[in-house]
Amino acid sequence: MTHLLEVAGVSKAFGGNQVLSSVSFNVVKGEILGLLGPNGSGKSTLLNTISGFTRPDGGSITFNGRPIARMASHRIIQTGIARTFQLPVMPEKMSVMEVVMAAGTRQHGLINGLLGLASGRKAEQEDKARASELLDTLLLTKVKDLPAAALSGGQKKLLGIACALMGNPALLMLDEPMAGVHPQLRQELVETLVRLSQQGISLLVIEHDMHFINTLCQRCIVLDRGQIVASCRPDELAENQQVLDAYLGRSTATLQEAV
Numbered sequence: 001m002t003h004l005l006e007v008a009g010v011s012k013a014f015g016g017n018q019v020l021s022s023v024s025f026n027v028v029k030g031e032i033l034g035l036l037g038p039n040g041s042g043k044s045t046l047l048n049t050i051s052g053f054t055r056p057d058g059g060s061i062t063f064n065g066r067p068i069a070r071m072a073s074h075r076i077i078q079t080g081i082a083r084t085f086q087l088p089v090m091p092e093k094m095s096v097m098e099v100v101m102a103a104g105t106r107q108h109g110l111i112n113g114l115l116g117l118a119s120g121r122k123a124e125q126e127d128k129a130r131a132s133e134l135l136d137t138l139l140l141t142k143v144k145d146l147p148a149a150a151l152s153g154g155q156k157k158l159l160g161i162a163c164a165l166m167g168n169p170a171l172l173m174l175d176e177p178m179a180g181v182h183p184q185l186r187q188e189l190v191e192t193l194v195r196l197s198q199q200g201i202s203l204l205v206i207e208h209d210m211h212f213i214n215t216l217c218q219r220c221i222v223l224d225r226g227q228i229v230a231s232c233r234p235d236e237l238a239e240n241q242q243v244l245d246a247y248l249g250r251s252t253a254t255l256q257e258a259v
């Protein structure tokens, strides 16, 4: 088995709050791995450390054999890791199409424009075609000229995924992609993610929706108070005592609702 991502002994504290305690897990190439855990267990912080938005206090993170724990977030994106945010914020004055275009990592704008280079124009054309294709895939074509800030919460999530995909990542990390997405769109989103997986993109997905987890994920890891307490198949979650203990007595016992 080839490990695309290796997280080993990662810790992070904010002040006296130990949010991640020696977290270790791998993402296997091609898999869809679910990341579960009650609210406040450290899931988003873990994504932040992998994507370089938060620097871990200790431990190592290796992607495609390359250490990335000390890299800046824009360099990490260039290595092939993309992510979305739990609560995406969109610029007021850019259209949906402009936001996706701006997420393209290639520099075809200023310098090539000044030099009038054909290669720059070609890259821009290719990015436009790619952006249109992604907006289509994520069902955003009909709102492509609207201000991005005017979209619904669910549509902003889809736009976040389109932006993440502009860099052609090998690993896509999604922070609660289903939350706020209209029920009619959810099945389409699941199908889109399956298609991405079939195209060879590995996925690490934070999600509470058990239908989503059961349909999509081959394996799940469960965080409880900053520690990994389980790594199992989705159908094994309901019988895993440590998983049940993690959710027991929490106000957001979403796993229990499903078991």
Ligand SMILES: Nc1ncnc2c1ncn2[C@@H]1O[C@H](COP(=O)(O)OP(=O)(O)O)[C@@H](O)[C@H]1O
Binding pocket: 014, 017, 019, 037, 038, 039, 040, 041, 042, 043, 044, 045, 046
């Ligand atoms: N930038 C930050 N500064 C201080 N505390 C933070 C920061 N980010 C997260 N935390 C704390 O880390 C804990 C875990 O948060 P989070 O990773 O968002 O959990 P989850 O995504 O599992 O709900 C919470 O107690 C939260 O308040």
Ligand SMILES: [Mg+2]
Binding pocket: 043, 044, 045, 086
């Ligand atoms: Mg979170």
